[in-house]
Amino acid sequence: MAIATQNADSAPHEHSAARYYLIYFVLLVLTATTYWTARHVHFGSWNLAIALAIAVTKATLVVLFFMHLIDHKGTAAMVFAASVFFVLLLSGLVVTDNATRFPLSNPPEATPELKRNQLPPPPTGADDTWRSGSSGI
Amino acid sequence: MMELLRKLLFLPEGASTFADRVDLLHLFIISVTMISAVGITAVALFFFVRYRRKSEDQLTEESHPPLAVEALFVLVPLVLFLLWFAISFRDYVWMKSPPKNAMDVYVMGKQWMWKFSYPDGPNSISTLRVPAHRPVRLLITSRDVIHSFYVPEFRVKSDALPGRYTEIWFEATKPGRYQIFCAEYCGLDHSLMRGQVIVMEPADYDQWLADQKRGNAKLQDGTPVAGETVLPKSSMKEQGEHAATELGCFKCHTVNGERHIGPSWQGLYGRREELSSGHALVADEAYLTRSMMDPTSEVVAGYQPVMPSFQGRMNAAQAAAIVEYIKTLTSDRVVSESGSEPKGPLYEPVRGQ
Amino acid sequence: MHTQREGQPYLADHFGSLESQIDASRLGMWMFLGTEVLLFGPLFTAYALYRFLYPAAFQAASHHLDIAYGTINTLILITSSLTVAMAVHFAKVGKNKRVVAMIVLSLLAGFAFLGIKSVEYAHKFHEGALPGKYYALEAVKEPGASLFFAIYFLATGVHALHVIIGMSVLVWIGWRAARNTISPEYYVPVELGGMYWHLVDLIWIFLYPLLYLI
Amino acid sequence: MNQFVASNHEILEVNYLNEERGIMSWLLTKDHKRIGLMFLGATIFFFFLGGVYALLLRLELLTPGPTIMDALSYNRAFTLHGVIMVFLFMIVAIPSAFGNFLIPIMIGAKDVAFPRLNLLSFYIYVVGALLALWGMIQGGADTGWTFYAPYSSITPTKVIPILLGIFIVGFSSIATGLNFIVSIHTLRAPGLKWMNLPLFVWAIYSTSIIQVLATPVLGLLMVLVMVEHAFGFGIFDPARGGDPVMFQHLFWFYSHPAVYIMILPAMGVISETIAATARRKVFGYKMIAWSSLGIALVGFFAWGHHLFVSGQSTLTAGIYSVLSMLVGVFTAIKVFNWVGTLYRGAVKFTTPFAYICGFLFFLVFGGMTGVAVAAISLDVHWHDTYFVVAHFHFIMVGAVLMGFLAALHYWFPKMFGRKYPEGWGLVSAVLIILGFNATFIPQFLLGNMGMPRRYFQYPEQFQALHVASTAGASLIAFGFIIIAIYLIISLKYGKLVDGNPWNARGFEWMTSSPPPKHNFHHDPEFPETPYDYHLPEAKHAHAA
Ligand code: HEA
Ligand code: HEA
Ligand code: CUA
Numbered sequence A: 001m002a003i004a005t006q007n008a009d010s011a012p013h014e015h016s017a018a019r020y021y022l023i024y025f026v027l028l029v030l031t032a033t034t035y036w037t038a039r040h041v042h043f044g045s046w047n048l049a050i051a052l053a054i055a056v057t058k059a060t061l062v063v064l065f066f067m068h069l070i071d072h073k074g075t076a077a078m079v080f081a082a083s084v085f086f087v088l089l090l091s092g093l094v095v096t097d098n099a100t101r102f103p104l105s106n107p108p109e110a111t112p113e114l115k116r117n118q119l120p121p122p123p124t125g126a127d128d129t130w131r132s133g134s135s136g137i
Numbered sequence B: 001m002m003e004l005l006r007k008l009l010f011l012p013e014g015a016s017t018f019a020d021r022v023d024l025l026h027l028f029i030i031s032v033t034m035i036s037a038v039g040i041t042a043v044a045l046f047f048f049v050r051y052r053r054k055s056e057d058q059l060t061e062e063s064h065p066p067l068a069v070e071a072l073f074v075l076v077p078l079v080l081f082l083l084w085f086a087i088s089f090r091d092y093v094w095m096k097s098p099p100k101n102a103m104d105v106y107v108m109g110k111q112w113m114w115k116f117s118y119p120d121g122p123n124s125i126s127t128l129r130v131p132a133h134r135p136v137r138l139l140i141t142s143r144d145v146i147h148s149f150y151v152p153e154f155r156v157k158s159d160a161l162p163g164r165y166t167e168i169w170f171e172a173t174k175p176g177r178y179q180i181f182c183a184e185y186c187g188l189d190h191s192l193m194r195g196q197v198i199v200m201e202p203a204d205y206d207q208w209l210a211d212q213k214r215g216n217a218k219l220q221d222g223t224p225v226a227g228e229t230v231l232p233k234s235s236m237k238e239q240g241e242h243a244a245t246e247l248g249c250f251k252c253h254t255v256n257g258e259r260h261i262g263p264s265w266q267g268l269y270g271r272r273e274e275l276s277s278g279h280a281l282v283a284d285e286a287y288l289t290r291s292m293m294d295p296t297s298e299v300v301a302g303y304q305p306v307m308p309s310f311q312g313r314m315n316a317a318q319a320a321a322i323v324e325y326i327k328t329l330t331s332d333r334v335v336s337e338s339g340s341e342p343k344g345p346l347y348e349p350v351r352g353q
Numbered sequence C: 001m002h003t004q005r006e007g008q009p010y011l012a013d014h015f016g017s018l019e020s021q022i023d024a025s026r027l028g029m030w031m032f033l034g035t036e037v038l039l040f041g042p043l044f045t046a047y048a049l050y051r052f053l054y055p056a057a058f059q060a061a062s063h064h065l066d067i068a069y070g071t072i073n074t075l076i077l078i079t080s081s082l083t084v085a086m087a088v089h090f091a092k093v094g095k096n097k098r099v100v101a102m103i104v105l106s107l108l109a110g111f112a113f114l115g116i117k118s119v120e121y122a123h124k125f126h127e128g129a130l131p132g133k134y135y136a137l138e139a140v141k142e143p144g145a146s147l148f149f150a151i152y153f154l155a156t157g158v159h160a161l162h163v164i165i166g167m168s169v170l171v172w173i174g175w176r177a178a179r180n181t182i183s184p185e186y187y188v189p190v191e192l193g194g195m196y197w198h199l200v201d202l203i204w205i206f207l208y209p210l211l212y213l214i
Numbered sequence D: 001m002n003q004f005v006a007s008n009h010e011i012l013e014v015n016y017l018n019e020e021r022g023i024m025s026w027l028l029t030k031d032h033k034r035i036g037l038m039f040l041g042a043t044i045f046f047f048f049l050g051g052v053y054a055l056l057l058r059l060e061l062l063t064p065g066p067t068i069m070d071a072l073s074y075n076r077a078f079t080l081h082g083v084i085m086v087f088l089f090m091i092v093a094i095p096s097a098f099g100n101f102l103i104p105i106m107i108g109a110k111d112v113a114f115p116r117l118n119l120l121s122f123y124i125y126v127v128g129a130l131l132a133l134w135g136m137i138q139g140g141a142d143t144g145w146t147f148y149a150p151y152s153s154i155t156p157t158k159v160i161p162i163l164l165g166i167f168i169v170g171f172s173s174i175a176t177g178l179n180f181i182v183s184i185h186t187l188r189a190p191g192l193k194w195m196n197l198p199l200f201v202w203a204i205y206s207t208s209i210i211q212v213l214a215t216p217v218l219g220l221l222m223v224l225v226m227v228e229h230a231f232g233f234g235i236f237d238p239a240r241g242g243d244p245v246m247f248q249h250l251f252w253f254y255s256h257p258a259v260y261i262m263i264l265p266a267m268g269v270i271s272e273t274i275a276a277t278a279r280r281k282v283f284g285y286k287m288i289a290w291s292s293l294g295i296a297l298v299g300f301f302a303w304g305h306h307l308f309v310s311g312q313s314t315l316t317a318g319i320y321s322v323l324s325m326l327v328g329v330f331t332a333i334k335v336f337n338w339v340g341t342l343y344r345g346a347v348k349f350t351t352p353f354a355y356i357c358g359f360l361f362f363l364v365f366g367g368m369t370g371v372a373v374a375a376i377s378l379d380v381h382w383h384d385t386y387f388v389v390a391h392f393h394f395i396m397v398g399a400v401l402m403g404f405l406a407a408l409h410y411w412f413p414k415m416f417g418r419k420y421p422e423g424w425g426l427v428s429a430v431l432i433i434l435g436f437n438a439t440f441i442p443q444f445l446l447g448n449m450g451m452p453r454r455y456f457q458y459p460e461q462f463q464a465l466h467v468a469s470t471a472g473a474s475l476i477a478f479g480f481i482i483i484a485i486y487l488i489i490s491l492k493y494g495k496l497v498d499g500n501p502w503n504a505r506g507f508e509w510m511t512s513s514p515p516p517k518h519n520f521h522h523d524p525e526f527p528e529t530p531y532d533y534h535l536p537e538a539k540h541a542h543a544a
C-alpha cells in the first residue's frame, strides 16, 4: 500500500566527511572550554548555567549533524523536542513545588532565609526546637 | 438550611468555620454534575425516541456544526469551571493562611497512632483537645511513613510527611468530639489509625491546660476520656529541648549545623574542640556542663566569650536534660550517613506477616 | 510473509515504497530515542531537586569526584561519536570495509569508556562514596551528600547499561557491514544503530557537567 | 476457533482466522489482527482476575470489622486489584487489542509499520504480566497501586516482582504506541488525509503520544523504587535528605496522563459507534479530533492535582487545579458533539447504543466529579476518601468499560464473522449499568461522610452504604457472567453476518468480515469520510 506523505523532503543529502571532522573539532574545543571555565572561572552559581549552556550547544551539534536531524523530517524534530520539553517540565515543576512550599517543610539547608524572615514566631519561640525535631527524625 | 443540605448530601455536621463555604461550593458543583449527567443522558434517549431509525439504509443530512454552537460547547463548561476554580481557590487560600494569633499544636503521626504536643503543655496520644472559637494551627509531621491527618467534620486534611512539616489550621465552632482518621495508606493498620478531637469551651480548655501544667491529669468534670492518654512527662530529650528553649540558648545556638553567635550544637557531643587557648579537647558530658556553668573558662576558637554563665539560673535536672538533648543531636542524618553510629531501624518495622 | 518484491530486496510487503519504509524506520527511531531521553527524566529531576535543596553538599560531593576520569571519558565518547558518524558516512557511499573499521574503533572506545568507569567505581567503593546507607565518606558530611552519590551511581549506571546495549548494536551493524547486507541504497540499520550510539554520547554530554563540573 | 469458520458454508472463503492453522501460526504470527485478538484474550482474562479481587474487597467491606480476611490480605487485595485493572487490563485493553485490530484497516494498510515489534510487544506484555502474577502468588504487594514512598521502601511484602512486572509491561505499551504513531504517519492509503481519518484513529494516535512520552518515566521510577526497596539508596528516604513527595510527582507525571490512555480510546470507540447507530456524520468532527490531541497535551500538565494535600504550596495547587479543569473542557466538547450527532439522526437501539448511553452518563458524572475534586478547597475534604474511589470507578468502570463493551459488541462481527444474541446483550447491558450505579453511587455518599479509602475496618456509621455497594457489585458480576457465556457461545454458534451487519460506513467495514489476511482483497479506495451517511451510494462492499 502506498503512502500519503511523500511530499516532505527526506532524501539523504550528500555531505562530505569533512563536516564531521569540523563538528568533532568544535566539540573538542567546547569540552575544553567547559572544563576550563569550571576550574578556573568562578561565577558562583553562574558556573552551572555556563556549563549547561555549553552542554546544550554540544548536544545540539550532535543531534543536528551526527544524528542528521537537520536532514530528517519535521516530525522527528518535533518528537525529540517534545521529549526534551517534558523532561524540563517535569523537573521544573517539581523544583517549583519545593521552592514555594511552606518554609518549614524543606530540610535544613533549603531556603534558610525564608525560615528566618517569613515565619511568624511560634508562641514559645519553639521554632528551632522543632527544626531539630525534624532533623532528628 | 445548611443542616438540611448536609443531610441531603450525606455530609457530616460542620464543626469548623470552613464547613459552610466548602459545603456550599460542594452543593453547587454536585448539582450541576447531576443535572448535566442526567440531562445529557436524557437528551440522548430523547433523540433516540424522536429520531428513531425508519429503514436500514435511511440517509441523514450532513452535519455542519454552526460556529456559534461550537463556541457554546466550549464556553459553557469553561466559564463554569473557571468560576468554580475561582471560588475554590479563594477558599483554599483562606484555608492555607493561618491567622497570626493561631495557637500551635504539633502533630506527629507514626504507625499507627497520632501524637500531639502543646508547646507549653502536655503531650498526648490519639486525643487532641482544642478550644472552640480560637484558631488552631497544626504543624504536622511523621516519624515513619506518610500519613494524613483528617477530621471530616472540620473539612480539614493534611498529609504528615516524614522529615518535613505541613501546616493546616481550623477554628472549631461546636464543642464536642470528632473522629480523626488517617487518610493516607500507611501499612497494616492504616484503618485503625484513628483518634479524636475534643473541642472544649474556651474556658474549659484553659482550665484543662492549667490542670495539665500542674500535673493534674484530671479533666474538668473529673472523668478521663476513654482512650485518652496524656503523657505527663516527656523524654529527657524533649525536656532538654524545652529547657533550652526556655532559657534562651537558641538565641545564640542552632541545632542544624549553622554557625550563629555560638557554635552549633549539631554534632557537638564527642567532637574535638579547638579552644582559643590553643588546647583541644573532646566535648564530653563534663565539658558540656562546664560550658554552661562557666563558659568563659574554655572558649571555643573563633568565637567571642559572650556566653553568660547559667550557674544558678538552671537547675540540675535542666542541665542534665540539656546535655542529653545535645547528645541526641549527634545522631543526626549526617552522621548516620557516614555509618559511624548505627542507630537501629529508622522506620518501625511493619507488624504481622 | 514479507514476500520480497521484484527488484526491491529491502522493501517490506506492507510499505508502498522503500522511501516510506525508511521514513518509518527513522521516525520510529527518533521516537524511541525520545523515550530514552524521558527514561533519564526522573534522574535529571532528582538531580535538579536535590541540588536545589542541598547546593553546598552537591558542590562538595561533586568536587570529590575525579574530574580527570570524567573529562577523559567525555573525550572518548565524543571521539567514538565521530567514528560512528564516519561509519554511517562510509555506509552511505558503499565502503563497507571502512564501515567495519570505524565500528571496531568505536567499540574500542566503548571498552575504554567502560574500563575507566569501572576504575572510577572501584575507587568510589573503596572510599565509601556510596549511595544511601552505604555512605561512608568522611570528607563530605553535609546532609544530602549521599543523595549526590545515589544519583551519580544511578545515572552513570543506567548510562553504562546504555553503552553496553549500544556496543551490542554496533557489533550487529558491524556484522551486517562485514557480510555486505547493507548497501548505499539501504543502509538504514547502520544509520539507526549510529543514532543510538550518539544518544548515549548525548546523555553523557549532560551528565559530565552536572556530575563533575559544578 | 478456526474450525468453525471452515466448517461453515457461507464463509468458506479464506480469512485471517483460517488462512493459517495450528497453534504456532498464532504464537508466531505477525498479523496485527491475530495479535490484537491475543491481546484481547489476555486482557479479558486479567479483567476477570481483577474482578475477582474486586468482589473479595466488596465482601470484606460488608461488615465494619474483619469479615472474610485479615488486614494484610485486604491490603494486598486492593493493591492487586488496582495493579491488575490498571496496568494489565485497562491501559492495554482498547489500544492494544482493538487498536491493533482496527488501526491498519482503518488507514488502509496491510499491517502496522513494524509487525515484528508488534508481536514482541505482546510477548513483553505476557512476560511482565506473568511476573506480576508470580509476585502475587508469592504474596503480592500491600502498597496500593500507587506504591507511595517511603512505605514501598520498607514494606515487608514482595513488591519487587510486581514492580518489575509493571516495568516490563510498560515497554509493551511504549512499543505499541510507537508502532501506531509511525503507522498512522507513514502507512495511510493514498489520498487519505488526516482530517478524513476515522475518529478512532485520532483517539488512538493521541493515546499513543501519551504512551510514548509518559511511560518511560514510570519505567525508571519503578526501577528507583526497586533499588530503594532492595538496597536503600535513599532517593526517597527522608532520613537521608530524600523527598518522598518527589516520588508522588514522578508517579503522577505518568499516571495522570495514563488515565487519558484509558479514556481516549474509549472515546474513540464511542465516536465510531455513535455515528453508526445514528447513521449520521459525527457532529463537529474537527472539534472531536483536535480535542483528543488537546487532552493528550494538556493532560500532561495536571498531575499535581493528586498532591493537593501533601504540603504543596497554594500557588502550585492553584496552577494544577486550573489546568485540570481545562482538560475537562476538552472532554465536554466531545460529549456535546456526540449528543449533537444523535440530533436528527436515524437512531437504532442496539446493545452498543445501550453502552453509549451508559458511557455518556458515567463519563459526564464521573468527569464532573473529577472537576469537583480538582476544586482545591473541596479536595481537602475528599482526598483519599471513597469519593475519589467513586470518581475514578465512574470513569474507569463506568465510561471506559462501557466503551470497551461497546467495542466488543460492535466489532465482534468484524472479528469473527458472527453476531451475538441482541436480546441477551441488552439484558446484560441494563444489568451492568444498574448494578454499576448501585455499586458506586453509595461510594460517593461514603466519601461525603468522610470514609477514607483503603480501610480494612471502618466505623459503624458507614455500614449501610457499604452493604448497598456490595449488593450492586454482585449485580455487575452477574451481568459479566452472562456476557461471558453468550459471547463464548456466539463464537461458534452465533448468527453468521454478511460483511457489514450494521450497515456502517466506517472504513473497517469496507472489507469482508472477518477480513482476509492482508485486510483488503483489492487496494481499497476510501470515500471522503468514514461517516458519509448523507450519500445514498455507499462504496462499502460486502465480502468481495
Ligand atoms: C480513566 C480514568 C480517569 C479520567 C478520565 C479522569 C478524569 C479526570 N480526573 Fe480523575 N482520577 C482517576 C482516573 C481518571 N480521572 C483515578 C484512577 C484517580 C485516583 C488515583 C488514586 O489516587 O488511586 C483519580 C483522581 C483524581 C483526582 C485526585 C483526587 C484525590 O486523590 O484527591 C483529581 C483531582 O483533581 C482528578 C481530576 C480529574 C479531572 C479534572 C478529570 C477530567 O479529565 C474529567 C473531564 C470530564 C468532564 C469534565 C465531563 C464532561 C463534562 C461535561 C459534559 C460538561 C458538563 C456540562 C456543564 C459544565 C454545563 N482525578
Ligand atoms: C480499571 C480499573 C478498575 C475496574 C474495572 C474496577 C472494578 C471494580 N472495582 Fe476497583 N479499583 C481500581 C480500579 C478498577 N476497579 C483502582 C485503581 C483502585 C485503587 C486501588 C488502590 O487503592 O490502590 C480500586 C479500588 C477499589 C475499591 C476500594 C478499595 C479500598 O480503597 O479499600 C473498591 C471497593 O469497593 C473497588 C471495587 C470495584 C468493583 C466492585 C469493581 C467492579 O466493577 C468489578 C466488576 C467486575 C467483575 C465483578 C468481574 C466479573 C467476574 C466474575 C464474576 C468472575 C467470576 C469468576 C469465577 C467464577 C472464577 N475497587
Ligand atoms: Cu497512617 Cu494511614
Ligand SMILES: [Cu+2]
Residues within 6 Å of the ligand: D255, D256, D259, D302, D303, D305, D306
Ligand atoms: Cu489525575
